[in-house]
Structures are given as C-alpha cells and as structure tokens.
Amino acid sequence: MVDMAFIHGLRVSELTALKVDDYDPLSKKIYIKRLKGGLSTSQPLLPEENIVLLKWIEERKIFPGNNLSWLFLSHQGKNVKAAVLSTNKSLRTISWFIGKCSSAYVKACMWLCSG
Structure with missing residues (x-):
C-alpha cells in the first residue's frame, strides 16, 4: 500500500478508496480516482506491483468482508480508513503487502525515485 501510494502519488484517502474493480490484472493497470479536482486516470503497474496485487486479491479471499468492493x-x-491506518491490525495488513514486494520491486521503486 505504501509503495503504491508513493509510486502513483496517491493521497491516503485515494489509496483507501481503491476498489477491486479499479484493478485490471489483464491490462496491468489501476484506475485512480483523484480527489481535490485532480485528473482521474488508469495508470500502468510495475510488473512486481501487479504480482503483489494478484497475491493480495487471492489472500483477501480469506478475510471477513471479502465480498466488499474495497x-x-x-x-x-472493513474498508481500511485513512484515519485508522496507524492501528496495529491495519499495519499488519500493510506489512503483509510490503512483505510480498521483492528486491526487484524495491530496485524499480528506487529507479523511479532517482528521476
């Protein structure tokens, strides 16, 4: 989640507002609904980002509320709310997501940041 927010320039509220339908694994894109008058767009995902999201979609099937659209x-x-991202249980969810990122993904993130 944190990497996605950084790579795609998401506000926390935009990140937590993402829905399963916003993710298209076939085209490897995610639709970002921008807030505060920003331009909503479909953005390509890095290969590792797509792999991690595919794993997350599979993992979230065991979560209560897996039928929800978030x-x-x-x-x-429940939907991870921006205001509660600092709670321990939410941090475990974030840690799971980050833990699935490989070193190749981290290198890609560093390459993007190096401008």
Missing part, C-alpha cells in the same frame, strides 16, 4: 480490507473485514 481493494484493501482491515482484519475486521
């Missing part, structure tokens, strides 16, 4: 769920099966 891409990221809390351990209680």
